Amino acid sequence: MNFPRKRSLNEVDGASFRPSFLSGGGSEMTARNIIGSLEKMIKLHKSFNQLAIRKTAILKANDTEAITALLISEQKHIKAISQTDKERERAVEEFLAANGTAGQPASIHTVTELTGPEETEVLEMLKAALIDEVGKLKERNGLNQQLIYQSLQFINVSLDMLKPQHQNLNYGDSVGKTAKIGMGMFDSKA
Numbered sequence: 731m732n733f734p735r736k737r738s739l740n741e742v743d744g745a746s747f748r749p750s751f752l753s754g755g756g757s758e759m760t761a762r763n764i765i766g767s768l769e770k771m772i773k774l775h776k777s778f779n780q781l782a783i784r785k786t787a788i789l790k791a792n793d794t795e796a797i798t799a800l801l802i803s804e805q806k807h808i809k810a811i812s813q814t815d816k817e818r819e820r821a822v823e824e825f826l827a828a829n830g831t832a833g834q835p836a837s838i839h840t841v842t843e844l845t846g847p848e849e850t851e852v853l854e855m856l857k858a859a860l861i862d863e864v865g866k867l868k869e870r871n872g873l874n875q876q877l878i879y880q881s882l883q884f885i886n887v888s889l890d891m892l893k894p895q896h897q898n899l900n901y902g903d904s905v906g907k908t909a910k911i912g913m914g915m916f917d918s919k920a
Contacts, residue, residue, distance in 0.1 A: 767818035
């Protein structure tokens with residue numbers, strides 16, 4: 731007995747259905763590369779936020795070896811974010827050129843004016859998620875900056891306490907007075 735085959739959510743009238751921007755069909759270039767680079771940027775920023783949270787704990791523990799290792803990891807993240815941002819810029823420029831609007835500002839707003847409703851929704855969600863991650867990162871970095879500043883203040887106070895105070899080891903100011911008198915006499919003879 732043949733039962734009718736269940737349709738998946740991506741099937742319409744027996745044909746496979748994918749949102750147009752994922753299928754790559756159509757004459758105009760899709761925003762697929764832009765979406766991919768934005769997703770990668772969000773992933774990198776989430777990972778960078780986790781490093782910032784770890785950095786807070788390390789700063790509180792005053793673990794200099796761990797800070798050094800974390801700074802190396804942060805540099806790798808910064809490099810990857812910068813590279814991904816360049817990929818995003820290139821994807822936006824290619825998208826605008828393919829859609830006949832080269833020279834327009836390379837912004838999400840410009841791209842969404844040229845995309846369908848599905849792509850526009852995805853791009854707006856990704857933009858909001860990226861802005862959220864960057865905001866969290868700024869907030870955490872502000873806290874870490876305050877912790878570093880407080881640590882430096884503590885170090886300066888500690889160094890000031892350890893430094894010997896310059897005290898006059900002679901009895902009174904007699905050495906300073908005689909030097910001044912001697913200089914005055916020397917000047918008058920000259």
